[in-house]
Amino acid sequence: MRLSIPHMGNVYIPFKALFQRLDVDFVVPPATSQRTLSLAVRYSPEGLCIPFKLTLGNLIEAAELGADTMLMPAGNGICRLGYYAQTQEKILKELGYDIEMVRLGISEQKLLGLLKTIKRLSNDAPWRKIISAFRFGLAKLNALDKIERLVQKARPVELEKGTANQLYAQAIKAIDQAEDYRALKKVQADYSEQLNRITNDPLVQPLGVNSRAEPLVVGIIGEFYVVLEPFSNFDIESELGKLGVEVRRTTFISEWTKFSLFLNPLGINEKAKLHQAALPYLKRDIGGEGWESVGEKVLHANGYDGLIHLAPFTCIPEIVAQNIMPHTREDIPVLTILCDEHSSKTGILTRLEAFVDLLKRRRRVSNGV
Secondary structure (H helix, E strand, O other), X not given: OEEEOOOOOOOHHHHHHHHHHOOOEEEOOOOOOHHHHHHHHHHOOOOOXXXXXXXXXXXXXXXXXXXXXXXXXXXXXXXXHHHHHHHHHHHHHHOOOOOEEEEEEOOOOOHHHHHHHHHHHOOOOOHHHXXXXXXXHHHHHHHHXXXXXXXXXXXXXXXXXXXXXXXXXXXXXXXXXXXXXXXXXXXXXXXHHHHHHHHHOOOOOOOOOOOOOOOEEEEEEEOHXXXXXXXXXXXXXXXXXXXXXXXXXXXXXXXXHHHHHOOOOOOOOHHHHHHHHHOOOXXXXXXXXXXXXXXXXXXXXXXXXXXXXXXXXXXXHHHHHHHHHHHOOOOOOEEEEEEOOOOOHHHHHHHXXXXXXXXXXHHHHHOOO
């Protein structure tokens, strides 16, 4: 068996760590690129969304490298995600690849259901070994997300543009290569210190209030995949950092794991808070992250300068959310960006620059300047 999974941010790193500890041959597809997109568009039904197309492109490139077993997120909800695996498996087999598609659905058994899938894929490895490997993969996932949060804070205030991104790339590689908890802890501590040094440098934060010391804060909301996969959104977080904007988002895979896999004894999680916040405007799940997107606007209206709403073109849940948000009472600017294979980076950057200018002007007015 040669196992693979499509890219979605850095999710391949914890899966790679998990399955390598179980002695399973894990194939990492090439980083999502223009070739990935070209393959995806060529073989996908035209009306399907960019998450379907790019993950299909990843799987084709993995199959080219010899992968024969594909892990694909799935679910029983009302989003088309639940049908990705069946459709993609049919396309791959029509292309001549002899593959097995394994649906990573979060069943009612939650964590136990996922562990049973891992056990099957690891040729019935002992439970002790499976749980140990899973915990190590989870530790890498948490380390990646903690470093990314620090990068989001560092980008808008760094003296030399690109420093935070360089450190982030190095940190990702080092976390991927860490072979045990001790090495992983050291990597996280080292890069956390370097990133914190950027934000605490007195040259970066001079006395007095200015755009460097108090950058604009913009929340990134929307559909899970296009929020997390930089290629699909033209690396929007990095581009906002160049414009002096601090990005915040609640969508992290480590956070999603907590409320999706583990039972919460208090019954409280970020997703439940978002649903509660959205209730005046939307009273039920509409699929995907549509319900959460409305809740994000309500919940964070007083803490952020603005919101950028990312959505795949043709994504019905996010289209519903897009049409609700202008009619809520909360006064916070929202820029919706639809992502598909026809999007232009130049066009996106122009809209981002105009949006940031608007937010700066709003802040000056609110400060009486």
